[in-house]
Amino acid sequence: MNRRRSRTKFTEDQLKILIGAFNQKPYPGYATKRKLASEINAEESRIQIWFQNRRARYRPQRVSGPEKALESSREQDGAEKEIQSREDRRCRTSYTSFQLHTLIKAFMKNPYPGVDSREQLAQEIGVPESRVQVWFQNRRSRFHVQRKREAAEVSGQSQD
Template structure:
């Protein structure tokens, strides 16, 4: 079976959509889940695309402030002052944890064994099959790859430790 990896096509926002997003960013650069959902409805786009737009915008915003960054870091070390993200970010509207049924997990694990790095087409197919948004499938695969990496690292450390004890 040949697996092809297709990138998602670039999301292009209209001027009206950008006005809404930029206005919200200026008020709240770290919007919570509820805000992102409302923006997705207002701009008629997926919540995951809104999330990516904010991540990219924050990155660009930081790059513009790069020369001032050292001064900001120095001033942030003053007792009683907090990092701006800590002041803005709250969990008042965080996304609820996604729970998967046994059959959903079985399907996801089987797909992971076949290909731990599925492309957008595969993720969308899986999402449709198990009834969750594609963005949740993408996060599940990221988390599963991370867990696999940690498991392999532990196994390697355990093996090295047992070999040392044998000597």
């Protein structure tokens, strides 16, 4: 059964801390998210999702005219910050052949596993559930791109 994760509900005190951190830095690094998670007693993956949702909700409106040039220079500053923030990223997760085999087998059975299945898989292969979730997201994306490419090749061959 595909059970969704229950909605994370933060207390007022937790939200004050998260909002304060967001106002200081809307794109916190991995270390900052871990520190916040420890401070408010929540999973780092839930902190990451909260920041993503908050950024999406408070995305600035697009502007035109003279403000556009100012925005362009801000975007360049953002690119510099992005390069700097790469240092704050989580280390890339490497999987053993056993782990990959187990993940691929599970993907073949169900490309959209619920949280229960992901937690069981995570325990079986010894990685956090959040990494299993990301692995499935990435695998589905690659799978769709591959299917489009194969469809384009088939339609290209039939035209010859």
